[in-house]
Amino acid sequence: MSRPAAVQFTAGELALVRRLQALYPDKRAALLPVLQLVQDTFGYISLEAEEYVAGLFDLPPAHVHEVVTFYTLFFQEPKGRHVVSVCHNLTCHLEGAPTVLAHLRMRLGVDVGATTADGRVTLLAVECLCACEMAPMLQVDDRYEGNLTPAKIDRILEGLE
Amino acid sequence: MAERILTRNFHLPESHTLRVYRETGGYEGLSDVLAMAPATIIETVKRSNLRGLGGAGFPTGVKWGFIPKGHQGPVYLVINADEGEPGTFKDRYLLEKDPHGLIEGMIVSAHAIGSRLAFVYVRGEYVQPWRIFSRAVQEAYDAGFLGKSILGSGVDLDVVVHRGAGAYICGEETGLISSLEGKKGWPKLKPPFPAVRGAFGAPTIVNNVETICHVPHIVQRGASWFAALGTAGQGGTRMYSVSGRVARPGVYELPVSVTLRSLISEHAGGIANGRRLKAVVPGGSSAPILTADEIDVTMDVDGLKNAGTMAGSAGVIVMDESVSIPEALMIVARFYAHESCGQCTPCRESTGWIYKMTRRIVEGRGRKEELDTILDVARRGAGTTICAFYDGAVGPYISYIEKFRDEFEALIPK
Amino acid sequence: MPKLTIDGREVEVPAGTNLIEAARRLGIEVPYYCYHPGLSIAGQCRLCMVDVGNSPRPQIACNTLAADGMVVRTETPKVLETRQSVMEFHLINHPLDCPVCDQAGECWLQIYYMKHGLYEPRMVDEKVHKPKAVPLGPHVILDAERCILCSRCVRFCDEITGTGELGIFQRGDHSEIGLFPGKELANPYSANVVDICPVGALTDRDFRFAVRVWYLETAKSVCPGCSRGCNIEVHYNLRRPHHNQGHRVARLKPRENPEVNQWWICDAGRYGGKFVDDASRLLFPTRGRENAAREVGWDEMVPLVAARLRDYRPDEIGVLASPRMANEDLFVLKRLVEHLGIANVDFRVPPGRPGDEDRILIKADKNPNTRGAELIGLAPRAGGLDARGMLRAARERRLKGLWVFHHDLLASAWPGSEIREALRALDWFIFQGSNANGISPDADVLLPSATWVEREGTFTNFEGRVQRFWKAVEPPGASLSDWEILARIGDALGLGAVPGRAEDSFKSLAAGVPAFAGLSYRELGDFGKEAATA
């Protein structure tokens, strides 16, 4: 869930940050987990959040920015309440990813990379999610869904608040 | 039916729990193994002909032997669970269905290489596998299989489960190490090799999930047993991820001596919908493609190497006659352009360029000379980069065009 | 020491030498972009490929250490082909900017394209677009499209300054160099990134479009900005006097000296040479103040100054030398005051604000030759007054004449009112320097000095290293080197053996001051030598 106020961890979250940092021989190694925590807490990773995290790690903000812009799972803009990522790599492509994407674009009324106006769903096309046995497939938030048909996609969408 | 080792419990409900794992004999021989001398374990693994199952196929025992003799200070074991090679999904099954098998493998392997702190790098998208595996780690700690003096052996091991954040290149072992260290997943220059100077500057052994899962079985049942399951150059079974136009896509654990033909037509149920086979990618998208008449090869490292391709991650992607090879190459080229880490010039610049060319060709806007341009660029760039990512891209660029040139030419305006 | 063979020639190099440096020793140039001897090895550009032994593929020379018996070939067909491809890769997304690029003439893309590229262009697709002409900070401007992502600038900010402002963001061919949004590249060494950027991605805001580099000449020099004495090059422009607003000195660049500044200089030093072409330059000997001021020739001025020095008792005269003066100047001055028996001699004036200092190069003492002045001996002589004592004595009318070199006393730590009062109480006040300053309007005699780029000489840095600087441009107007002005005055006062060239003064210095014994211009060479400072 997102907490949009100023970027500032609670005491409990800060304790978690310190615990994560202590897991590794070098505290910097906790940067990815802590950025993940930022994203889970605030919904996305704003520039303000990057600077905040840089402070927690004694890193120049540019180095945090390098990391945030490198990985696809970090969002620099607010995303929808749900993220639907359609695999468009080889097997899924052969098995109909373009149709899946077309169906989702039509149902959601947004293009790939965009979020529905009501903030419900962000639609993405992504590289191989390594579930080719269930192609065509997608990831909706934490869950993999495969062997997609238009009807199954509609059922998945219905389940999203 | 040959014996299944890693997947033997997959059919059991709750196979991921400590209870089921122990009921089926898990952790039973661990005390004895922890009493063995590390050098003996390494020797056994060497003799078993276990080869890395993450992609490179390097002999596992030999790699373990690269840790500098007499090294003082920490050594790290890092498990590569960043499964990302298109067409591969076996490690996901292992994390979800046999997490304790991986943990036991880590305990034995860490003991062998003298590591007291191990990391498991799980790709960020694998949320469920990560949850299941993390729960298993907690169970193992609670039962005394992890932590200080495991089962009173005096051997310690802590395990940290680390999540990636979306980048294929973090599957490359030094990119993984950079990422584990909290940086972009830029691969590192070699030398130094990770076994000498890896994560946090210490000797580090990176192994694939499946590789490590084999280790307890090898140590308990013996090197010769394992070696005998495979071919002269590679022991054991491995998990083949079969996808695409087959009747039964899925994971198949088979001896590495199985042929590609048998894998497709017997185990995976043959081509779906009665169509004809056109081409197969045998080892994940980085492996050069094989045509329908090149599939009488054994699926071990050497067999596929001799066939001009590679065993890679054993991700088998099957294409039938309805598939457009140029379109397939465009999809693959888009992947490599998207995933190049951007660190070194040949890969950064040419993956994007080649994707642009393949896209234009598929869209009917290709130029006559561009097939040769792609081949030339790929051949010259091969072997000039920091990591093997680019050679993995070159595999499909060259093989798709060389083997299906007519199809490409047909798309190019006269 | 490993002995290896490169292109058929044997060479022995210290252990730990990479193949780029080993080849350089034989005069063999291996092309490269990302390697820099002062930075960690990145191995990113892949241009430095060479064949090593029987290895089937070329290896990067930057990350390969020379080993005994190694056989290296730098020009095999495979190497040449690889270089050509790497050049092509570097250029496919590079904009066609050369006609409007400031780097033209010193761009390693242009240079290596001509040497190692020369392929038929075959990329017809739209290039990747990135931000252009983005100011990064006070001195540096970025064109991200021109960047070849060698990461030298990033490594500089990480490894040398430790400030980490720059990063490479995104990935693949969208990788882009830049700052954290909203931040500046403003560390005290920021402009070094311009020097190490092999292409026109990072350019100097100050130098931008000032002069095309092919009109520039170069003189070796030493930065006068602080007591470190960083080695520099003075790039000056005589061929296009109308360019760069008539400024002759176009820019100062670091000159590698492993013992002093490695490859770097600070921004303060780099941009600290502006006074040379400034309107405040003193151009002619001048007598009288304000409306009564009159420019005169040296033939009139020298006897006038000589008369003042002769006509007053030595204890009525104060001489305030400057640690900005060269050793050659200080030595003539020292002889002159001894000749005249003047004991009120000093060179130290505490600055108004303490100078900044760091652990890289910058020293708090903003003078280039404090150590020289100490060694040569321009401190108060027995019974003489120090600088502040002289000012007090002037206010009390015990001191009647004062000769100040270069110092702007009003920028010192001392109260301005005391200084003003002291200067006004004097019978005469001679100011000798290159530029007008806070106190020069109070002088009734102005002696115009040449700046360090308009003459030759030596400075002694804080470690006692004596380093030469060379003449780049002519002194403007009638200005002269300090030593020369002093020599002329000394001559008029019967000093004897006055130097005719800077080197003559240095020779006598080496003969006369033990710390400098055995040194000569030749001996000092390009990189200087330690004085014997025990």
Ligand SMILES: Cc1cc2nc3c(=O)[nH]c(=O)nc-3n(C[C@H](O)[C@H](O)[C@H](O)COP(=O)(O)O)c2cc1C
């Ligand atoms: C681009 C690239 C991607 C890779 N991805 C993976 C991966 O997802 N999983 C993996 O185990 N190995 C991957 N590898 C191989 C690793 O670099 C490394 O060889 C392997 O993890 C070693 O373990 P193993 O010897 O047990 O196979 C990849 C290699 C490259 C070049």
Ligand code: SF4
């Ligand atoms: S080959 Fe590609 S992925 Fe590997 S380091 Fe170079 S740019 Fe990165």
Ligand code: SF4
């Ligand atoms: S801006 Fe210049 S120095 Fe920095 S990475 Fe780009 S080319 Fe290299």
Ligand code: FES
């Ligand atoms: S100088 Fe060796 S790779 Fe760039």
